[in-house]
Structure formats: structure tokens, C-alpha cells
Amino acid sequence: MTRSCTLAIDAMGGDLGPKATVAGAAMCLKEHAHLKFLIFGREKDIMPFLSAHPELKKVSEIIHTDSVVASSDKPSQALRTGRSSSMWMAIEAVAEGRADAIISSGNTGALMAMAKLCLRSLPEIRRPAIASVFPTKKGETIMLDLGANTVCDSDNLVQFALLGSIFARLVKNIPRPTVGLLNVGTEEMKGNDQVRVAGEILRDMNFPGLYYGYIEGTDIPAGTTDVVVTDGFTGNVALKVAEGTSELIGHFVKDAFRSSLMAFLGGLFAWGAMKKLKQRVDPRFYNGGMFLGLNGICVKSHGSSDAYGFSRALKVAADLVDNDYNMKVAAEIKAQQERETLSASPVGGLD
Amino acid sequence: MTRSCTLAIDAMGGDLGPKATVAGAAMCLKEHAHLKFLIFGREKDIMPFLSAHPELKKVSEIIHTDSVVASSDKPSQALRTGRSSSMWMAIEAVAEGRADAIISSGNTGALMAMAKLCLRSLPEIRRPAIASVFPTKKGETIMLDLGANTVCDSDNLVQFALLGSIFARLVKNIPRPTVGLLNVGTEEMKGNDQVRVAGEILRDMNFPGLYYGYIEGTDIPAGTTDVVVTDGFTGNVALKVAEGTSELIGHFVKDAFRSSLMAFLGGLFAWGAMKKLKQRVDPRFYNGGMFLGLNGICVKSHGSSDAYGFSRALKVAADLVDNDYNMKVAAEIKAQQERETLSASPVGGLD
Numbered sequence: 001m002t003r004s005c006t007l008a009i010d011a012m013g014g015d016l017g018p019k020a021t022v023a024g025a026a027m028c029l030k031e032h033a034h035l036k037f038l039i040f041g042r043e044k045d046i047m048p049f050l051s052a053h054p055e056l057k058k059v060s061e062i063i064h065t066d067s068v069v070a071s072s073d074k075p076s077q078a079l080r081t082g083r084s085s086s087m088w089m090a091i092e093a094v095a096e097g098r099a100d101a102i103i104s105s106g107n108t109g110a111l112m113a114m115a116k117l118c119l120r121s122l123p124e125i126r127r128p129a130i131a132s133v134f135p136t137k138k139g140e141t142i143m144l145d146l147g148a149n150t151v152c153d154s155d156n157l158v159q160f161a162l163l164g165s166i167f168a169r170l171v172k173n174i175p176r177p178t179v180g181l182l183n184v185g186t187e188e189m190k191g192n193d194q195v196r197v198a199g200e201i202l203r204d205m206n207f208p209g210l211y212y213g214y215i216e217g218t219d220i221p222a223g224t225t226d227v228v229v230t231d232g233f234t235g236n237v238a239l240k241v242a243e244g245t246s247e248l249i250g251h252f253v254k255d256a257f258r259s260s261l262m263a264f265l266g267g268l269f270a271w272g273a274m275k276k277l278k279q280r281v282d283p284r285f286y287n288g289g290m291f292l293g294l295n296g297i298c299v300k301s302h303g304s305s306d307a308y309g310f311s312r313a314l315k316v317a318a319d320l321v322d323n324d325y326n327m328k329v330a331a332e333i334k335a336q337q338e339r340e341t342l343s344a345s346p347v348g349g350l351d
Numbered sequence: 352m353t354r355s356c357t358l359a360i361d362a363m364g365g366d367l368g369p370k371a372t373v374a375g376a377a378m379c380l381k382e383h384a385h386l387k388f389l390i391f392g393r394e395k396d397i398m399p400f401l402s403a404h405p406e407l408k409k410v411s412e413i414i415h416t417d418s419v420v421a422s423s424d425k426p427s428q429a430l431r432t433g434r435s436s437s438m439w440m441a442i443e444a445v446a447e448g449r450a451d452a453i454i455s456s457g458n459t460g461a462l463m464a465m466a467k468l469c470l471r472s473l474p475e476i477r478r479p480a481i482a483s484v485f486p487t488k489k490g491e492t493i494m495l496d497l498g499a500n501t502v503c504d505s506d507n508l509v510q511f512a513l514l515g516s517i518f519a520r521l522v523k524n525i526p527r528p529t530v531g532l533l534n535v536g537t538e539e540m541k542g543n544d545q546v547r548v549a550g551e552i553l554r555d556m557n558f559p560g561l562y563y564g565y566i567e568g569t570d571i572p573a574g575t576t577d578v579v580v581t582d583g584f585t586g587n588v589a590l591k592v593a594e595g596t597s598e599l600i601g602h603f604v605k606d607a608f609r610s611s612l613m614a615f616l617g618g619l620f621a622w623g624a625m626k627k628l629k630q631r632v633d634p635r636f637y638n639g640g641m642f643l644g645l646n647g648i649c650v651k652s653h654g655s656s657d658a659y660g661f662s663r664a665l666k667v668a669a670d671l672v673d674n675d676y677n678m679k680v681a682a683e684i685k686a687q688q689e690r691e692t693l694s695a696s697p698v699g700g701l702d
Contacts, residue, residue: 150542184498192502217594218592220592221599232535233542237533237567237581237589240567240568240569241571243568244572245597245600252628252631253628257624263625267617269616270613270621271617273613
């Protein structure tokens with residue numbers, strides 16, 4: 001039997017607020033009966049949606065607050081004035097052990113700043129990263145960082161490789177995940193200093209994954225590696241270019257079906273197949289940016305998420321909890337550090 | 352009447368060599384009768400393909416050399432040992448005024464290194480960039496840098512904005528092109544130092560385009576701006592993610608048509624429309640990376656180009672020549688510098 005898992009929801013975040021967050025929780029509960037919810041936000045806004053889902057109501061508790069972090073707030077501003085907000089209170093519930101994970105569709109910068117301050121980073125992890133899973137030709141790939149750190153050094157990149165490969169092993173059940181370092185070419189001299197140094201460290205390191213080497217932009221959708229490691233600037237652009245290109249091709253396909261009577265008839269015949277295809281690249285299915293490297297589980301849902309999208313982000317959080325990601329990642333990193341220290345010491349390194 | 356235009360072809364570059372380069376020249380000549388060609392490479396390898404195209408043979412001259420830059424050569428190595436190579440000799444023909452542009456499918460790093468050394472940068476331009484045109488929802492967008500400079504400062508980015516906007520005006524006939532600076536968000540505090548400083552300079556600057564502000568990865572395929580400016584690392588990844596995603600969705604569409612009998616029939620009906628769609632996103636159509644900012648026109652064709660792809664790269668070069676891009680860009684940049692100096696001087700800046 002799966003033990004219970006309590007998710008703290010910032011109900012007020014995102015464009016749709018409780019309409020998406022509460023309905024999303026109801027959807028997720030249908031498939032994951034072990035879930036319980038702490039719902040943070042304005043009680044009178046939340047209650048109508050909660051009352052519409054009696055099963056959800058039974059396993060939920062509303063914690064009322066009127067204060068909300070605005071999507072336009074700077075992270076520093078949110079930190080100064082947001083201690084009574086639904087976002088902060090939901091994070092605090094995880095820090096204090098009342099919940100196992102926090103999920104929000106709100107302001108990404110504020111969420112990361114608050115999560116770092118309130119949950120703190122895992123010991124040894126210098127910078128948490130945002131990670132997400134993508135559809136590829138071969139299945140799925142996890143990429144990080146997607147925007148938490150616009151400037152990264154080689155140590156940050158190496159730690160992202162650890163965080164990502166442990167995720168792939170624990171949650172995606174890949175025994176020895178391959179890790180690619182995103183670069184502008186596969187030859188050794190390519191790239192910038194951070195990437196080159198990170199590549200050297202990963203090559204020589206004994207880590208819970210298989211270092212594949214440099215990969216290029218085409219390798220992400222091709223699914224060349226299980227894990228893609230990059231800095232937050234490049235990762236954010238890569239993610240959004242992939243989303244935009246997918247939408248552009250979808251637009252071209254629609255145009256094509258409208259271009260002639262024959263094509264239109266073809267579209268009617270292929271309707272069911274095209275609908276399935278749309279589901280296959282539905283960004284809502286892949287919703288849920290995981291903040292990896294924190295001392296607690298925090299998942300960012302897209303600001304424009306509807307109920308289905310939000311339910312997927314909840315599932316991402318529940319998967320991390322159910323697989324004990326945070327405890328295991330801390331243990332792995334500690335073991336990693338010990339191995340490194342051992343191999344660097346004059347005695348332990350002799351063999 | 353268009354005056355004649357002589358293209359110097361490195362016939363030996365790319366995976367297919369003269370099979371693609373010479374046949375590509377023949378294809379391009381059919382639509383651009385004013386072209387002449389200097390073809391550099393092994394005469395015995397080139398001649399059979401040239402003889403198959405009598406019209407091309409009439410306007411072409413072979414300049415024989417046995418030496419070829421290998422795709423695995425480091426740029427420094429190519430510079431040291433490659434002075435008798437087809438690549439270097441073709442570039443030299445432009446430097447010496449015997450040709451108007453050089454086109455190669457060979458080693459990108461070697462081509463850029465040789466072009467910089469032999470042609471030199473335009474006065475005032477500190478770093479040439481690689482630029483290319485992409486299909487978008489609204490038509491086409493030019494993006495640079497695509498990989499010449501993996502590390503860029505704010506001045507480099509500002510110069511890329513100039514080079515790109517002048518291209519959009521001269522070659523794409525957009526009177527006042529919009530220029531977007533690629534970033535991880537549109538708010539002012541987003542991004543890294545280089546991007547923020549470049550944004551401030553462009554905002555305050557009087558330049559031959561309209562500074563739109565920050566754009567995100569999704570804005571590239573959406574066609575939000577006519578010009579996209581970024582560093583060579585991010586640009587290279589963005590370009591390849593777009594290519595890869597486009598291929599992935601194509602793969603999914605094919606899968607969908609194969610998924611049931613109904614879908615298969617739909618595919619038959621929509622055959623013509625799907626073929627046109629494929630042409631619309633054909634990377635060969637958009638082949639041709641322009642090295643902008645050099646004292647001479649140099650175009651890089653994809654290493655795997657076939658004859659059609661290579662003919663498109665030749666057309667890109669011919670368009671730059673026909674629109675006098677290099678002379679005009681030098682004049683614009685000089686005028687720009689004078690305006691800047693004037694507005695910065697205590698007297699000229701008084702008004």
C-alpha cells in the first residue's frame with residue numbers, strides 16, 4: 001500500500017486561480033487515491049470549487065489567507081512583503097513537515113526565491129535548478145536548468161547532472177541514465193569554458209549515471225540522452241523554442257488540411273489519429289517544473305494551466321514524494337562527496 | 352538589367368562534394384541567369400558533373416587544387432596548413448575581387464577562421480556573426496549569431512542588431528525592421544548582464560530598425576520580430592532545437608497516418624497538401640548561413656546539403672551581392688558611428 005501523501009496547493013497562483021487549482025486537485029485525486037491536500041488562499045474563492053467535488057473536500061483542508069503574490073512582483077519584493085501570502089504559507093507547510101510537497105502556478109521568480117529561503121538547498125547543492133520532462137522520439141527526456149540560474153559555472157552544471165540522473169533513476173526507473181551536456185557541437189574544443197570544464201569533471205567522475213558527452217540542440221527532441229544538462233538561460237530558450245516550433249508546425253498542419261477539398265476530406269478521415277497526435281504533444285501533459293536540489297519538494301505549474309494541466313503538475317509532485325526523491329538524492333550526493341574525497345586523498349587514491 | 356555576379360564555390364566541401372555543389376550551381380543558374388562561377392577543387396572530380404550541365408560549363412571556370420580542408424580539422428590547423436585548399440582559394444578569390452561571394456559546405460570553424468583572416472571584418476565590426484532566415488507563423492525571421500561567437504558582450508549583441516536589421520531592410524525589403532533581443536523573460540530585470548546592457552543601448556540608440564525589446568524562445572517561431580539577436584551559444588542551440596522539434600513532429604504526423612486504416616486513407620486524400628507542408632518546412636529551402644560583418648560575402652551551406660540545398664545557399668549569396676549588402680552595411684555603420692559620436696560630444700549633443 002502506498003502511504004499517504006499531502007500536497008500543499010497555492011490555490012491563488014496562475015491565470016485561473018482556484019478554478020484550475022481546485023478542479024485540478026479533484027482530477028488528480030481520481031487517479032491517486034492516497035493524496036491529501038492543504039489548500040492555501042481565499043476561502044470564499046476556493047469553497048465553491050471545493051464543494052463541487054465532495055470526494056476532494058473529504059481529504060482537503062483550506063487554510064485561509066487574503067494575501068496573494070502578484071505575477072508582476074519582483075522576487076525581492078515578494079520576499080519582503082509576502083510572508084502572509086498563499087504561496088509562502090504553502091511552502092512553509094512543507095518546511096514544517098505538515099505537507100510533503102508544494103505546487104504553485106504563481107510567479108516563478110518569487111516561488112524560487114521563497115522556496116530557497118524557506119526550504120533551503122540540500123546540503124552540498126549550491127544552486128537548485130528547474131527541471132522538466134519532455135516528449136522525444138525515443139520516449140522522454142529530463143532537462144535542467146530551465147531558468148533558475150541564467151549564469152552557471154561548471155560546478156553548477158555537474159550538480160545538475162547529479163540531480164537529473166538521480167531523478168531519472170528513481171522516478172523514471174532507468175537503472176543507469178545517460179547524461180548529455182548541451183553544447184554547440186560534439187568536438188572536445190567546442191563551447192564555452194563552463195561547459196568544457198563540466199565535461200572534463202563528468203568524464204572523470206564516478207557518478208550515478210553514464211556521461212554521454214556533448215549533445216546538440218537536435219539531440220533534445222531526438223531523445224539521444226535520458227538527461228540534458230545546461231545553464232538556465234540556454235535551457236529556458238531551448239524549452240520555449242521547442243514549444244513554439246511544435247505550435248508552429250501544428251498551425252502549418254491545420255493550414256494544410258484547409259488548403260483543398262481533398263485535404264479537408266483527408267483531415268476528416270484522419271480526425272481520430274490527429275486528435276491522438278495532439279494529445280501526444282500536449283504541453284499540459286508535460287506540465288510541472290520541478291525545483292530540484294531543495295530541502296523539500298516544490299513544483300511550478302505553468303501560469304496559464306487549466307485544471308488538467310494543474311492535475312499533471314500535482315502528479316509530478318506526488319511522484320517525487322512517492323519515490324522519496326529528496327531523501328535519496330541527499331544520500332546519493334553525500335556518498336558522491338565521500339567517494340570524491342576518498343579518491344582525492346593520498347591514501348585512498350593509491351589503488 | 353542585373354549586372355553579373357560571380358560566385359566562388361568551394362566544390363569539395365560537404366558530405367557530397369562536387370555531386371551536390373556543381374549540380375546545385377546548375378540548378379541556381381536556371382533561375383538566376385546573371386550568375387558566373389569559379390569552381391575550386393579537384394578538376395577530375397568536378398569535370399564529370401560540370402560536363403553534364405553544358406549551360407553551367409559556359410559560365411564556369413575550374414581552378415584546380417588537390418588540397419581539401421577536412422571536416423575534422425581544427426580551425427587553427429586549417430589556417431596553418433590549408434592555404435592551398437579549395438576553401439582558402441575560393442575565399443581568396445573574393446578578397447582579390449575576382450569573385451563577389453564565396454560559398455562552402457565545408458568545416459564551419461575553418462571557414463569562419465579563414466574568412467576572418469583573408470577577408471577581415473568590416474571597419475568597426477568587432478565580431479562577425481552567422482545569420483540565417485527561418486520560417487515563422489508570420490513569414491520569415493532572421494536570427495544571429497548562430498554559432499560564430501559562443502561568448503558575446505553587449506557591444507557584440509548591439510552590432511549583431513545592426514547587421515541583422517540592415518539585412519532585413521536591404522534584402523527582405525522591410526523598411527523599418529523590428530529587432531528582438533532573446534532572453535528568458537520580457538521583464539526588464541530578466542537575463543544576464545550582456546543582454547541587459549545591450550537592451551539599454553539599443554533602447555536609447557538611433558539605429559536603422561525598431562528595437563522591440565526582449566523576446567522569448569516562443570517568439571522565434573511565432574515571428575514576433577523581423578530580427579532575433581542572441582549570442583552564438585544560445586542561437587546555435589535554438590536553431591538546432593527548432594530543426595529537431597520540426598523533425599520530431601513530422602515523425603509523429605507520419606506515425607498518426609499509419610495508426611489506423613481510416614487515418615491511412617486520410618493521409619492518401621491529404622497527400623498533396625502534406626507534400627506542400629513538407630516543402631514549407633524543408634530545411635534545404637532555408638539553407639545558407641550568412642557570415643555577416645566581414646569585408647566580403649561568405650555563405651556556409653549545411654554539410655549534408657544535396658544539390659537543391661546547395662542551390663539555395665548560392666541564392667542567399669547572390670541576394671546579398673545583388674543588394675550590395677556589404678557596401679551598404681559599411682556605410683550605415685559608419686553613419687551610425689558618426690551619429691553616436693555627435694550625440695555624445697558636448698556641442699552636438701546640446702539640442
